[in-house]
């Protein structure tokens with residue numbers, strides 16, 4: 139796509155802004171105050187306390203032995219770039235927005251004598267209110283959690299940028315920070331802090347020196363003076379500026395070897411040399427730094443001289459990666475770009491870079507992160523900020539409410555569109571026809587990307603472990619794409635102990651005459667594997683899908699089938715096998731009528747009907763939910779929900795629903811009961827056994843008992859009967875009552891911790907009192 143129209147506009151944009159800054163840096167430049175001004179500052183400065191969280195954060199930062207302190211530079215460059223994005227966006231609708239400082243750039247310089255590092259931008263700046271709020275409070279949720287985690291050494295300071303507190307990282311390297319800022323709507327203000335507790339704000343006595351933007355001066359700690367070094371700074375800025383869309387200029391001194399004519403070198407010549415140097419830098423296809431040392435000497439001896447040339451050095455090319463030809467971009471570049479724009483310290487799992495053409499034209503890179511962000515499904519109101527929209531390289535917004543559906547909220551994407559009108563407000567933008575077309579394309583691309591990923595087993599396994607639930611949410615919510623998503627779902631199954639089978643693979647293995655896809659739900663594979671429902675099917679050679687995630691129950695409700703086959707919950711409703719001999723079944727049923735009647739009258743409150751089972755082989759019976767009732771698993775899920783929502787009514791309603799008991803006509807226990815029914819010896823003891831059998835079956839079928847104590851009492855009764863022990867005999871109680879504590883002893887308060895310590899130390903010393911029981 140080299141040479142395309144888009145690229146021309148890119149070049150133009152770059153050339154427009156890549157003019158070196160007009161000002162030059164001299165010692166004590168730009169932050170010197172006259173005596174009077176300093177006095178005025180002292181008088182007018184207002185003291186503000188930091189919000190508690192900020193103070194806590196500062197203490198952590200100041201005391202941190204965090205090695206990669208350099209991240210402060212990444213945060214400041216990123217903030218500066220955001221600020222320029224904002225003013226550029228405003229300028230789309232307000233042509234005067236830029237006039238106070240038309241060149242959009244970031245400038246960085248040092249003052250070695252005073253140990254000051256300065257980072258300035260011609261961004262939007264802050265008015266007084268914003269200054270107090272932005273650099274004094276933390277609004278983002280989750281900050282406390284982050285602080286706790288850092289305090290417990292469970293989280294890394296590197297994550298600071300993700301919590302919207304990146305600015306404060308300046309105190310990793312500085313003990314005093316001065317922020318001078320000018321917004322179009324307000325006067326120029328100075329913010330100053332020595333960290334921890336408070337900061338002062340004052341109107342700048344020098345007036346408006348910035349035009350517009352923000353200048354941050356770091357008074358470096360004595361152990362952080364390496365950040366004054368040109369080489370160190372250059373390396374760091376190159377590292378962090380690669381994906382910044384605005385020119386970043388560093389004031390450096392470069393040594394140059396120049397020819398000296400016999401006449402004395404004049405000042406003007408040096409200046410000429412330095413501007414030529416600039417020109418080279420402006421040529422964006424060339425590396426920024428020209429190697430000027432060691433030029434081969436010509437035979438004809440010419441006098442040379444090494445001179446120091448101070449000037450602005452351009453640090454980045456600002457050609458956005460998404461506008462480049464994918465053929466020329468390495469994986470390493472894609473990964474670095476991801477980590478930089480997504481502020482994620484993990485590598486991405488996969489990405490796709492494409493140019494959409496047709497109804498709507500845009501370039502995009504979509505990433506799947508390596509790890510699911512925390513609270514993926516919890517964020518309801520908050521903008522997910524996962525999609526950044528640019529129009530012709532101008533950043534427009536990342537504040538979309540569900541640009542992609544919630545189930546795809548984990549993706550990170552850059553979209554750069556050509557056709558969007560630049561003057562629509564952000565609020566109406568999302569409704570814009572073009573944007574909706576883009577949305578559709580992005581969703582399709584996401585699903586294609588995941589489908590591609592599914593061809594790489596290792597990566598797909600990783601993907602499913604992070605985002606498998608998201609896919610299921612997709613199959614539930616996205617009617618249009620359900621079929622596509624269903625092909626990506628994986629379930630454990632009884633097939634050769636497989637823990638990941640696709641529905642299509644299941645269908646390809648279905649047996650002759652099998653008209654439904656058998657599945658069972660439960661809390662774990664171990665649990666459902668041993669369920670009485672599975673045994674008969676597996677024994678007959680049928681495959682059963684194990685749906686062991688809570689969301690699976692909902693999934694099959696919304697997706698009753700796939701590929702022309704319906705799902706069948708094997709723990710629910712009636713069950714017939716294709717090759718079942720109906721006459722045989724009828725005969726069996728009539729043989730068990732008497733037993734069924736007896737059992738039915740025993741379990742009248744709980745069981746709706748009793749059936750002779752076709753699905754059981756080794757278990758005596760199973761409890762089956764009616765077609766419209768809840769399985770044991772569903773009951774447990776709903777119980778947990780009801781508990782959360784404090785709405786037990788629904789749960790109770792369903793728990794009261796009668797169930798179907800299926801009995802295994804070949805099981806010796808059932809045959810034993812049948813004999814009693816046929817001999818008319820179905821006495822009280824037998825009925826008690828039927829109750830125990832029913833309750834045990836409930837447990838095996840995945841249900842909870844309504845009354846555990848009654849169940850235990852029944853089992854005990856059977857044990858007594860079998861052992862020939864009197865049903866009413868009681869255990870002899872022979873205990874020594876505990877003595878009242880000595881009053882004096884209770885006076886001395888014992889710390890809980892001490893108690894635990896003693897317990898450990900003295901557990902082998904029989905002379906010491908055992909405190910455990912008292913505890």
Ligand SMILES: Nc1ncnc2c1ncn2[C@@H]1O[C@H](COP(=O)(O)OP(=O)(O)OP(=O)(O)O)[C@@H](O)[C@H]1O
Nearest residue numbers: 217218221261263272299300302303304305306352
């Ligand atoms: N150079 C700047 N120009 C204008 N506003 C700024 C600048 N630096 C910071 N701010 C303001 O201060 C706020 C706080 O900055 P901070 O770096 O602590 O968090 P953030 O930028 O919101 O989040 P993150 O660190 O994740 O980028 C910013 O949101 C922005 O409004």
